[in-house]
Every structure is written in structure tokens, then in C-alpha cells.
Amino acid sequence: MIFLLYTHLLSFQTCCMKKPLLFCLSLLCFTFPPHSALRGEEIVSEAYESLPVGSIEITAENLPETGSFDSKTIVGRLKTQIGDPFSQAIFDEDLKTLAQEYDRIDPTLRIRNGELYITIKVWPRPTIRLIKWEGNEHISARALKKELGLSSGKPFNRQTFHQALNKVKELYIKKGYFEAQFQYRLQTDPKKNEVDLVIEVDEGRSGKIDEMIFNGFTKSEESALLSMIHTQQYNLFRYWFLGTGLYKEEPLEQDRMTIINFLQNEGYADAKIDIHIVDAAEPGKIVISISAEKGAVYHFGRVTFDGNVEIPDKEIEEVFIARPNGIYSPDKLHESVRAIKELYGRKGYIEASVHFETKLDEHSPLYSVHFQIEEGGQYKIGLIHILGNVYTQDRVILRESLLIPGETFDSAKLQATEHRLNNMGYFKSVNVYSVRTQDDVALGPNYRDVYIDVKETTTGSINLFFGASTADSAFGGLDLSESNFNIKGFGKLFKTGPSALRGGGEYAHIRATIGKKQSTYSISWLDPYLNDTLWRFGFDISKSDSTLISKDYHIDTFGTTVYSSYPLTPFLSFGLKYRWRDIHIHVAKRAGRDARKEQRNSGILSAAGPSLAYDSTDSPMKPHRGYRTLLEFEYTGLGGEFEFLKFSTSNNLYTPLWRGGIMKYRFDFAFIEPFGKTKSPFRVPLSERYFQGGDTSVRGYEPYDLGPQFNNGDPTGGISTSVLSLEYLHEVLSFLDVFVFADAGAVSMQRFNLRKYNASYGFGARLELMNKIPFILGMGFPVNPDRKSQIHRFFFSMGGQF
Numbered sequence: 001m002i003f004l005l006y007t008h009l010l011s012f013q014t015c016c017m018k019k020p021l022l023f024c025l026s027l028l029c030f031t032f033p034p035h036s037a038l039r040g041e042e043i044v045s046e047a048y049e050s051l052p053v054g055s056i057e058i059t060a061e062n063l064p065e066t067g068s069f070d071s072k073t074i075v076g077r078l079k080t081q082i083g084d085p086f087s088q089a090i091f092d093e094d095l096k097t098l099a100q101e102y103d104r105i106d107p108t109l110r111i112r113n114g115e116l117y118i119t120i121k122v123w124p125r126p127t128i129r130l131i132k133w134e135g136n137e138h139i140s141a142r143a144l145k146k147e148l149g150l151s152s153g154k155p156f157n158r159q160t161f162h163q164a165l166n167k168v169k170e171l172y173i174k175k176g177y178f179e180a181q182f183q184y185r186l187q188t189d190p191k192k193n194e195v196d197l198v199i200e201v202d203e204g205r206s207g208k209i210d211e212m213i214f215n216g217f218t219k220s221e222e223s224a225l226l227s228m229i230h231t232q233q234y235n236l237f238r239y240w241f242l243g244t245g246l247y248k249e250e251p252l253e254q255d256r257m258t259i260i261n262f263l264q265n266e267g268y269a270d271a272k273i274d275i276h277i278v279d280a281a282e283p284g285k286i287v288i289s290i291s292a293e294k295g296a297v298y299h300f301g302r303v304t305f306d307g308n309v310e311i312p313d314k315e316i317e318e319v320f321i322a323r324p325n326g327i328y329s330p331d332k333l334h335e336s337v338r339a340i341k342e343l344y345g346r347k348g349y350i351e352a353s354v355h356f357e358t359k360l361d362e363h364s365p366l367y368s369v370h371f372q373i374e375e376g377g378q379y380k381i382g383l384i385h386i387l388g389n390v391y392t393q394d395r396v397i398l399r400e401s402l403l404i405p406g407e408t409f410d411s412a413k414l415q416a417t418e419h420r421l422n423n424m425g426y427f428k429s430v431n432v433y434s435v436r437t438q439d440d441v442a443l444g445p446n447y448r449d450v451y452i453d454v455k456e457t458t459t460g461s462i463n464l465f466f467g468a469s470t471a472d473s474a475f476g477g478l479d480l481s482e483s484n485f486n487i488k489g490f491g492k493l494f495k496t497g498p499s500a501l502r503g504g505g506e507y508a509h510i511r512a513t514i515g516k517k518q519s520t521y522s523i524s525w526l527d528p529y530l531n532d533t534l535w536r537f538g539f540d541i542s543k544s545d546s547t548l549i550s551k552d553y554h555i556d557t558f559g560t561t562v563y564s565s566y567p568l569t570p571f572l573s574f575g576l577k578y579r580w581r582d583i584h585i586h587v588a589k590r591a592g593r594d595a596r597k598e599q600r601n602s603g604i605l606s607a608a609g610p611s612l613a614y615d616s617t618d619s620p621m622k623p624h625r626g627y628r629t630l631l632e633f634e635y636t637g638l639g640g641e642f643e644f645l646k647f648s649t650s651n652n653l654y655t656p657l658w659r660g661g662i663m664k665y666r667f668d669f670a671f672i673e674p675f676g677k678t679k680s681p682f683r684v685p686l687s688e689r690y691f692q693g694g695d696t697s698v699r700g701y702e703p704y705d706l707g708p709q710f711n712n713g714d715p716t717g718g719i720s721t722s723v724l725s726l727e728y729l730h731e732v733l734s735f736l737d738v739f740v741f742a743d744a745g746a747v748s749m750q751r752f753n754l755r756k757y758n759a760s761y762g763f764g765a766r767l768e769l770m771n772k773i774p775f776i777l778g779m780g781f782p783v784n785p786d787r788k789s790q791i792h793r794f795f796f797s798m799g800g801q802f
Contacts, residue, residue, distance in 0.1 A: 048086050048088065048116055049086060050087075051086045051116040053116050053118065054082070054117045055117050056080065056082055057071070057117075058071040058119075062193055064192050064193040078094045079094055080118070086116050102125060104122070105121070106122075108120070108121075127153060127154070127155060127156065127194050127195070128194075128196075129195060131145060131152065131196075132198045133145070133199050133201060135203065136201045148165070149164050165182055165199070173248070176207035176246040177205070177206055178249065179204025180203050182199060183200045185197075206285060206286065208246060208284065208285045209246065210282055210286065211233060212290065213287060213289045213290065214292075216294060223659070224262070225259060225262060227659060229259065230248075231244070231255050234246065247286060247288070256275060263292060264329070266297075267297040267327040268296075269328060270294075270295035271295060272292070272293040273293075275289070275291075276291070277289075297327070298367055299328055300322055300326050300328055300368075301368040301369075302369075303323060303369050304369070304370045304371070309375060310347070310349070311343065311344065319336075320340075321336045322336045336356075337354045337355075340354045340373065341353075341354055342412060345409075346411060346412050347378070348380065348409045349379075351376035353374045354371055354374075356369055356370065357370050377446055378446065379434075380406060380448075381403055381408075381409055381448065381450060383405060383437070383438075386451075386454070387451060387452070387454070388453050389456060390456055391456060392427075392454070392484060392505070395532060396426075396484075396503065396504065396505035399505075399532055400417065401417045401420075409434070414434070418432040425457075425483055426456060426457065426459055427454040428456070429455045431453040432450065432452050432453075433451055434448040435448065435451060437449045459482060460481065461479075461481050462479070463480075476513070476514060479512075482501065482502065482508045483507050484503060485502070485504055485506040485525070486502055487506055506528075510522070517547045518545065519546075522540055524539070524541075525539055536564060539563070541559075542557075543559075549686065549715060551588075552587060552588040552714050553588075553591075553598070554587075554588075555583070555586075555686060557582070557584075559581035561580075562577070564577075565613070571614055571615055574610065574612060576609075576611075577634070579606075579607050579608070580606050580640075582604055582605075583601070585599050585687075594711055601685040603642065603685075604639070605641070607634050607646075608634065608635060610633055611631060612630075613630050615627075617654060623662075624662055625655060625656050626653075626654055627652070628652045628653075628654075630649065631648075632647070632649070636688075641677065643675055643676035643677045644684060644688075646671070646673075648668075648669065648670035650666075653665040662730075663726075664726075664729060665725070666723065666725035667724050668721075668723045670690055670720075672689070672690075672719035673752075681719045682749070690719070690720075690721035691715060693706040695797055697745050698744065699743055699760055700779075700781055700791070701782055701785065704717075705790050706747050707747025708747070708749050718747035718749050720752055721748070721754070723744070724743070724744045725742070725744070727739055728740050738766075739763065739766070741763070741764070742761045743760050743761070758782065758790075759782070759783040760780045760782045761781055762780035762793075774797075775797075776798070777795070777796035779794055
């Protein structure tokens, strides 16, 4: 029956393009044929079925004068063959195969002497002779032809052509021409079986949004909505990086729902939104007008609840978000349900359910709400099962768990456990859930087992990196790290392979950096839970060759550091550190006699001391609020050639001012007290002294150049130092911050004495490029430089990995 439909439909194909009404009527006829007609076709098909095929003849219609046609080759490709019993299903597949190659097909079947004779007429696809564009003003014909993907000399396939034309329309939409429409004409040459494609383009208006007008909104509502919706005013920079600023129908419709939801949560339960697009005053752009009919402001009336037995009313009332006389908000209702369930979940009622019903007052805009609570039973924690961990050891996962078998179930701890495991970075996915315990007889029905189901991800990385900065003009290197390292795996390395070094929950890092002025090599290792305790323990071994301070100073250092820390509170930790250094200082002959005396300060340094660290910031990389401070004391003199004390404190305070605006305050102080073998400040090694200036301390000054100098102009560094800074940072886009600052810094070779601060002010920007590559640049303007050579207004730094 299918091949009969092929016959009818393909014979109408040409006239369908020219007469849409006829095409629609034809479809209706074929889609809803009379029952008798269908029955007739079934009878015909049954009459052909299983008859032996007497012959198969294929002829080509509309063949070009220079064209050739080999029917035997085509017959040989068919599954239906002479002498075989005819199969309707197989023949339909043959017709589909031919339809993919030819423009039209017309099969005819006749029965003679008990055999079936098949004749198939085929029309070869015309060849594209020319593709012509009309009406395109803003996109060149060359670009459109490239996007279309069709070229002269290729066979013309209507289905392929329509798909290609859709790609062209997507190009126009991408460029902002949301109203773009297309029509096409086919100019055929029957003698040569060639066709000219003439594509007419109606580009319509450009979708670049010149302005967004909010009618019926307050300024604060408008500001809040602009941070929530996708549609934004056109800006070349924003368009390049975010793809926003152009009219797009689906995102705008989603924005409509976002605005309605926002207004409903502000109490406007009847809010309606109308969005209109009008031409902007500037040609080639549009204005999007968003108008609100807010209606009355609804409030909560009576808020009641019942069903609670185990938890008193007062505790439940305290967690309510929806309160009498408050602004009506659907979100507040759902948040109240969640808060009540969390309250019960923290007390072991993990199957508690809460439902609510609202009732509108007939005479005033008030919604009364009643919450129905079903407490369920109180549960305790049974066994904890871990699934999916191929490399990560069970103990590494369990030490992040806040759930303890036998204790009353706490749903908040279950969620916190899942959050902590996700933050480890070891797993693609983490799912922590409870199920009825498998051992009801031993534990009883009120126990629930906990399942921790994880899917591991890669935790090791090998990166090449590069960068540049004001201090070290260019640098690059190799970085290898494993955040789920297992140091005990070295004993099994030859037996089980490299996988033995994974799964211990430790951190290992190898880094080599080669720069124009400094090269460093380091190996570090850290166990964040030493012997499954809260003690952090680690070490690093490093070697560096540096001329950063001055081209006259070549400082070679090799050393190791062993450190540990213990959290006293969620924000405060106590630390201990021991470090050993072998320092070699080489001073160029041109530096002068005083500077060359620094070579005598080479030798072994051995030091140890405690520290206190406090960190309440909301992000380790880009804080918006909180306080971060580090207080360190160190005694140098546990062997070696040097004796001195170090005191330092570094402090950073972050305060959000408004949306996107952050104020940062920095105040650092550090002092060295030489004694014993190192009585003079000038006997402290250059690598241990403090240097200020540059993009990491006082911007606008030459790196490391503040403070006293030798006779040749090289900095001496100091034993007393301080940096003060105020900075306002504004987040323009998710990847772009701009900032203004005022810095001040002091360096002195005198004990606990800071006589003069060198100050500066300026501005800059921080841009995160592809793959989170940070690029910082700015201008600093010194206020009171000691000499012109200290001034270095432009600063920048860039680094990335690939």
C-alpha cells in the first residue's frame, strides 16, 4: 500500500510548491481516504503478494540529452528480483531507496499469465546550475552561500535544500534579524535537467536591542529584574562574550514567566505582563517595552496549622516564612513547607509530609493558609553503605560524613554530608539517601540505612601553563597534580600499576616554572586528615633561582617546609611550621662594595613557629564578604648560621555594598628582630627581608623598589614593613571586574620603625578569559615617590593553563 501512496504523492510534488491550497487538499484526501478506497488498495496489495516477479523494467524520464542511464545496474541494487515471490514490504523498501536518489518515482504493476510485471519510471534529480540571492542587504551572498552548503553542479534535493535553508535562517537569527523570511523559485531547464535557485530574502528588522523600557515598575524592581532576565540591552562587548543583546523569542518568553513569578512573590497575584517590540530611533535597532498590570497587593490573612504532636507549636511557628499580614508570596509558602519538613527531619522524622491549602477572602485581597502536618515516625541511623567508589577508599568518604550509626536521624546532616562530598572534587555525582534497614529483626522498624552512592571522576591533571607580569615579564612551565593521592600506594605500584597512587584523599603536586627572572621547582604533599584526625599535615621541597629583586642579585635557594594545622572552630585554625633553607646569594661586581657584602649572608637557615588563621570569607578565590587574617610567629636559630624572630599579620576584610559592588580593606604588618649571630639587620639574608612595590603590594611603583637602597640604586629590602590598601571592585559581568584603589606601603631597615608610607591610587580591570585564565591590568599613580625611577604606572599580570 505504501508504494501506491508514493505514486500519488510524488506525482503532485511539483505542483505542490506552486499551489499550496491544492497541496493541502491533496494531503487531506490521502490522509482520510474513504473506507472503500482503503479496502480496495488492500485487495490490490493482497492480489500481488507472493506472485512470481516476471520482469522489472526501469525507465528514466526527463533525461538530459547528454545524460546516460543504466537500468540493469539499478535493478541489480533492488531487493525485489525477477523470479522471486513478490513481497509488498520489500518492494516498499526498494521504493524508499530509489526515492533517496531520484527526484520522482512512478511504479506500475501488472499481472500477466500469473506473473507480476513491474515498471518503474524515475526522474533524475536536476543539477543545480545557479544559486541567486535577492533582498540580502546585511549579509553577503558569499556568506549565505557558505552557510547554505550547496553549490553549482550538485544534484538538487528538496529535503536537503529545506534543511540548508533553515541553517541560513538560524544565521540571520544569530545576527539579530529575528523576522527574516525566505521564499524561493525554481527555474528549470527540462532539456538539460538543470535548475536555477532564486532565493528571496526578507531580512526584516534587526534584533539589536537599543533600549529596554519597563512600564509600571519601580526603579528597585527594574534593577532586580535586569539581574534575573536573559534579555539585555545590546552591547558589543557583552554580545561577543555572552551572546546577549539580541532579540530571541524563546528566552524573552522565559523572561516573561520570570517577571510574572517575581511580581507574584511581591504580592501581585493577579499580575499580567505585556511585551511589545517597537522600532528604535536609531536605525537597525529595536526597543523592547515591558509593561505590567500589577493589580492589587495581596497579603497573608490567617496562617494556621495542625497535625503536630511531637513538636510544639512555638517551634513550628519560629520557622514559618509565611506570616499573617505579610506580603503574599507563592515562594514563601513553599519555603515554609520546606522549613517545617527540615525541622522535623533534624529531629528524626524524615518521612514527615506537609501540605497547604489557600483560601481567598471574598471581600479583600487576603489569602488565608492552612498547613496540614503528617509527622510519621522517628528514625535512627542504621548501617552506612558506600557504592560506586572504585579508587577512593571508604575511610576517605566516611570522614566527610556527619552521620553516625545509632544516632537519631538528622536530614540536615544528610544534606551536609552530600554537600561535603560534592565539594571534595573526587566525584562526578554524589547521592546520599536513606532506605529501610535490611535487618529489621535486629534493629527494629524505626531504623533507616544510609547509602552513599558516588560516581568517580578524574582527579589528576597535567597542565602546561604560561603567563606574564610586570615583575617577571614572561614565564611558563609544567604542572602535575593529584587531589586524591595515596602515598602508601608506592608499595603496590609495581603490582597494581599507577592506580595504586589514587584513593587516599591526599594532595600531591609537582610544579616547574621557568621565567626570564625566576625559575622554581617544587614538590608538595598534604594529608588533610592525618590518621583520620582533624590534623592537616604536609611538606614541600623547593628550589629557586631568582633575579626578581634586582638583576644584580642572583639568589639560589633550596629547602623544605613541614607544616601542620588543626581547626579550633569552623573559621579559626592553629598551625605549626618548620622550614629549612640553604641560601646562596651572588651579587654582580657592578653592584658596588656595599651591595656585594650581601654575599656573606649565604648559609643554612632553620626556623619554626606557630600561626593562627581565621577565614570567614564566602569564597577562597573571589570573596564577596567576610574576614581573612593570618597571624604568624617564627623563631630562626634551630641550628644554621642565622638567628632572628619574625612577626607578621595579614588581614583582608570584604564588605558588599550593593549588587555587584564590593569593598576590600587590606592591612598587613611584618617585622624581623635580629639577635645573637645575626645582630645587624644587614646580616638577615636578602631572601628573608621584605620588599614592597608592584602589582601585589603598592601599585604604581617599580616592583620591589620601595624603601632604602644601596649606593648603586638596588633595593636593600627591610626588616619592618606594612601595606595598607582600600579597593572598590565592581562586577560588570560574570567574567569582568573593574576596580579603583588607594595603596600605601612602607619598608624600613630599622627595628619596628615605619617612618614613611609611599602611597598611590589608580584603577584597573580583571578579566577571566577562556578556561578561567585571569588577566589583570591597570594604572597606578604614585603620590609621593622618593625618586622618578620608582614610578611604574602600568601594571599587568596574566596566567593560564592548557
